[in-house]
Amino acid sequence: MMMTILFIVIGVVLLLAALLAVHMKSLLGAIIAVGVVSLFVSILFLILGAPDVAMTEAAIGAGLSTVIFLFALSRTAGRDSDDD
Amino acid sequence: MIKRVLILAVLVFFLILFLSRVAGIDTPAQLTGVGAGYVDRSVGELNSPNVVTAVVVTYRGIDTLGEVSVLFLAAAAISLLLGSTGKKNGKGGAKEKRSASEILTTGADILVPVIMLFGVYIFLNGHLSPGGGFQGGAVVASAVLLLFLAYPGFRLRHGILAALESLSGTAYVVIAVLGLILASGFLDSRLLPLGETGRIISAGTIPLVYTLIGLKVGTELAGIIDSLGGDR
Amino acid sequence: MTSLAMITGGLLMAVGFWGILTRRNLIRMILSLAITETGLHLVMIAAGYVRHGTAPIIDEAAVAGQTVDPVPQALVLTAIVIGVAVNALLLALIIRLYRKKGTLDVESFGELRW
Numbered sequence: 001m002m003m004t005i006l007f008i009v010i011g012v013v014l015l016l017a018a019l020l021a022v023h024m025k026s027l028l029g030a031i032i033a034v035g036v037v038s039l040f041v042s043i044l045f046l047i048l049g050a051p052d053v054a055m056t057e058a059a060i061g062a063g064l065s066t067v068i069f070l071f072a073l074s075r076t077a078g079r080d081s082d083d084d
Numbered sequence: 085m086i087k088r089v090l091i092l093a094v095l096v097f098f099l100i101l102f103l104s105r106v107a108g109i110d111t112p113a114q115l116t117g118v119g120a121g122y123v124d125r126s127v128g129e130l131n132s133p134n135v136v137t138a139v140v141v142t143y144r145g146i147d148t149l150g151e152v153s154v155l156f157l158a159a160a161a162i163s164l165l166l167g168s169t170g171k172k173n174g175k176g177g178a179k180e181k182r183s184a185s186e187i188l189t190t191g192a193d194i195l196v197p198v199i200m201l202f203g204v205y206i207f208l209n210g211h212l213s214p215g216g217g218f219q220g221g222a223v224v225a226s227a228v229l230l231l232f233l234a235y236p237g238f239r240l241r242h243g244i245l246a247a248l249e250s251l252s253g254t255a256y257v258v259i260a261v262l263g264l265i266l267a268s269g270f271l272d273s274r275l276l277p278l279g280e281t282g283r284i285i286s287a288g289t290i291p292l293v294y295t296l297i298g299l300k301v302g303t304e305l306a307g308i309i310d311s312l313g314g315d316r
Numbered sequence: 317m318t319s320l321a322m323i324t325g326g327l328l329m330a331v332g333f334w335g336i337l338t339r340r341n342l343i344r345m346i347l348s349l350a351i352t353e354t355g356l357h358l359v360m361i362a363a364g365y366v367r368h369g370t371a372p373i374i375d376e377a378a379v380a381g382q383t384v385d386p387v388p389q390a391l392v393l394t395a396i397v398i399g400v401a402v403n404a405l406l407l408a409l410i411i412r413l414y415r416k417k418g419t420l421d422v423e424s425f426g427e428l429r430w
Contacts, residue, residue, distance in 0.1 A: 004317065011324040018328055018351050022335035027343060034347050037328070041354050048321060048361050049369045049384040051214035052136045055206075056396050057357070059222040064305060065350065065400045067229060071313040072343060072407035076414040091337045099330045106322040111367040119364065119385035127374050135372040135383070139390040151394040158401035165408040214371065218397050301397065308404050312411075 003047060014040050027073060035066040131278040132211040132287040140216065141290050141297075145271030149260065152300055156253065159304040163311040184234050192234035199227035207298030211287045217294040221301025228306040232313055240310050249303040252296040259289055259296075321362035328355030342410045342420045346403055353399045357392045364388035 014037055021033035038061030045054040115123065122143060123135050132138040140148050207220030231238050263272035273293070279286030328351060335348025364385030372386040414420060 004320070007317065007320055007324075011320070014324060015327055015331065018331040021347055021351060022331060022339065022344070027341065030344060030347055034350055037351060037354055041358060044321065044324070044358060045361055048317070048365050049371045050361050050364075050389045050392075051371050051373075052134070052216065052219070053357070053361060053389050053392050053396070055214055055219045056222070056393055057354075059219050059226070060396055060400050061350075061354065063226055064222055064229070064309070065403065068308070068312055068400070068404050068407060069343070069347065071309075072411060075312075075411050076343065076420060088338060091334070095330050095334055095337075099326060102326045103323060106326065107319055109319045109322065111318040111365060113367050115366050115369070115383060115385055117385075119387050122386055123372060123374070123383050133374045135374065135386040136389050136393065139386050140393060144387075144390060147390075148394060151398060154398055155401050158405045161405055162408040165405075165412055214373070216393075218393060304401075308401070312404060312408065 007044065007047060010040050010043055014044075028070075031066060031069045031073065034069070035062050038062040038065065127281060130273055130287055130290065131281050132290055133281065134211055134213065134216075136214075137211045137216055137290060137294065141211075141293050142271060142273045145260070145293075148297070149256070149271070152253070152256070152297060155301065155304050156249075159307050162308055166311045183236060189234045192230050196227050196230055199230065200224055203227065203298070203302065207294050208284060208291060210294040211290045212282065212284070217297030218301055220294075220298040222305060224298070224302035225305035225309060228302075229309050229313075232309065240306065242307075245303050245307060249300055249307075252299040252303075256293060256296045256300070259293060263289070317367070318362050318365050321365065322359050325355045325358030325362060328352070328358065331355075340422050342413070342422055343407070345422065346406050346410070349406075350399070350403055353395075357395060360388045360392050360395075 017033045017036045017040070021030045021037065024030045024033060038057055042054040042057040042062065045051075045057060122139055126132055126135045126138040130138050130142055132142075203220045203223035205220075206215040206223055207217045210216030210220070228240070259275070260271045263275050264270045267274045271293075273288035273290045276288045276292075278288050284291065332348045332350075332352030332355060335351065336345050339345055339348060364387065366382065366384050369382060369384035372383045372389065374383075410420070413425065417424060
């Protein structure tokens with residue numbers, strides 16, 4: 001029961017962070033929001049009995065992937081064209 | 085605007101399709117099928133307590149070989165796309181690089197060896213505890229990333245990196261082919277003696293193969309970081 | 317638990333597809349692709365869950381038949397690494413496009429449209 005409540009709370013945080021990543025004005029904030037999604041998904045993997053996958057997601061999804069996006073942002077001057 | 089409504093309608097349609105398929109599933113009480121077979125055999129056949137490692141390295145090893153080559157192709161394509169043209173626009177690279185703060189450089193000096201050691205620990209213990217070549221390689225690459233952040237002028241020695249990367253890739257294929265000749269199949273890990281369950285040197289070639297994968301993934305991810313982050 | 321995880325993963329995938337289809341900034345489209353991948357991984361891991369299942373690591377504490385399925389975990393393990401490599405490749409292409417045109421708006425790359 002405890003686990004189910006934790007699961008639902010993390011799931012709501014995940015969906016909020018994902019919506020924020022898609023609709024946030026600042027591109028930097030969106031990248032950080034995707035990092036948050038990866039980090040919380042790795043907790044869900046741990047609850048579902050997959051420690052190997054949780055480690056990979058935390059190291060690669062939340063760590064390296066975020067940094068790669070930040071590098072790409074810094075090399076494209078970070079101009080956001082989402083104005084429609 | 086009409087386009088958005090259309091997209092939303094299609095997405096909602098597929099979501100309802102998916103949810104109606106999924107909502108009624110109740111969690112199975114017992115593991116069955118091919119997964120149960122792997123769990124039953126992993127310790128007896130390969131002496132590897134971590135079943136995921138046994139599946140990744142041995143039972144579905146050819147999948148992993150293909151995956152490592154896809155990773156290699158992606159890293160090569162990235163350095164091809166970003167590596168050569170950067171030299172022309174020296175104007176962009178000419179802006180003075182701010183050196184990192186004292187706290188960051190001192191912290192990096194202390195932490196980089198420890199992070200490297202932790203990465204090696206993760207991929208050496210892949211058959212005993214959660215972890216393995218992919219996670220360990222990512223940790224090693226993050227140590228390289230910390231060096232980049234602490235020393236903006238830091239450059240990787242590409243010769244050593246390329247040699248290490250291609251050497252570990254070749255050794256991986258050689259071990260796979262040796263398994264075909266000396267043991268019962270391609271990538272069979274029973275090439276070396278299986279040893280005693282729970283030791284680091286046990287489970288045949290699994291620790292060796294995972295070390296090679298760790299080195300390969302680590303150097304490739306470090307190369308990706310170098311070519312994306314290096315502002316040349 | 318399985319259906320809960322699958323619903324969460326499906327909603328994440330829907331949000332990601334919404335981002336891919338409606339946003340116009342190229343980097344944000346790749347971010348949405350990353351969200352879609354994450355949702356798919358969650359669905360795949362949930363497909364291998366067993367009630368009160370433990371991690372698939374065999375020791376004295378593990379009960380036979382009560383470990384979760386290792387096969388989806390192995391698949392997702394490789395899929396995560398492939399995913400980040402593919403994202404990095406797409407970002408490299410985007411950096412090249414930006415050098416050529418000086419913009420990230422997907423509407424301005426219309427050479428192949430007819």
